Amino acid sequence: MQVTTQVKRLAALSALSLLAACGGQGGAADVKEDGTLSFKVAVTEADLTTVPVLAAVDALKKDGHDVEIVELAEPELAIEGLAKGEYAISAEATSPALNAIQQDAPIKIIADVVGNQWALYGKPGVTSCDDLDDRPFGIFSEGAVATAMAKEWVSGECGKGKEPKYLTIGDSGARTQALIAGEIDATPLEIADTVALEESGKFPKIVDFAEATPDMHPQTVYANSEFLTQHKDVSQDFVTALVEQHEKINTKDGYLAKLAKKYLPDEKDAELKEIAKRYVESGLFDAGALTEKNVQKTIDFFERAGVIEKGLTTKDAADLSFIKEAA
Secondary structure (H helix, E strand, C coil), X not given: CCHHHHHHHHHHHXXXXXXXXXXXXXXXXXXXXXXXXXXXEEXXXXXXXXXXXXXXXXXXXXXXXXXXEEEECCHHHHHHHHHHCCCCEEEEEHHHHHHHHHCCCCEEEEEEEECCCCEEEECCCCCCHHHHCCCEEEECCCCCHHHHHHHHHHHHHCCCCCCCEEEECCCHHHHHHHHHCCCCCEEEECHHHCHHHHHHCCCCEEEEXXXXXXXXCCEEEEEEHHHHHHCHHHHHHHHHHHHHHHHHXXXXXXXXXXXXXXXXXXXXXXHHHHHHHHHHHCCCCCCCCCCHHHHHHHHHHHHHCCCCCCCCCHHHHECCHHHHHHC
């Protein structure tokens, strides 16, 4: 996303925060006559990482709540909707939420979506940062979280004055194909994009960012603050249901693939099963993984990356009481 667009949206969020402070949208939910709620949950292009969230929503529907899933093109739209009170809950990239919270938007992080699934892959023969000096290096965008992780790794691992040539290739599939074709020497990829690479055995994993930055949580669940305050019991039910879904993924063979088949019916079944297997083997699903320490470490990372300004704390950004209660 262009910086000018981010600035405009942050300005809009500031105005929305003032509206919320003046009694704006009423907690992002309507209370029906029987006491159950009607509200919306926003997701960005549902995939394997969000199907447990969809399953948790279905658990609320079974309790009688009217919950609409809204699919959006980018997480910033979800943040705007949360700030306005149009959506109660969302689950996507952490950095836009932190950015909005720093602008006093009424939003709190409440759980983890998925662990850090990013890793850096290179062409055959690339084994270190120095091998990438002045070489083409594919990135999603200058502002992407994977780009920030990659650049932090480069600054710490490359020799003095050594740096790759960053090329923006927005689509992950296109970056994967560019790596295979030898058009770039390295690129950060998520698990879903790496199955074919790893099966070939030709493209080495240069660094696993989950190991390099273990306290970094790039995708989280966040909610409208008024919704959390006014409807704490339903908020708790949602987080508890999400924790339970993650526990089932980690303990029941094939459970994630089963969820994927239900919530992503248009995806190829064989590919989903293999990708789901990789996610489970990597131990990435733990909704209750957030702590005061690793939330602050995540904030600190985005400060170093220049995504947010200094001064934000875990207390400002998150309400971890729900995952503690669900434990």
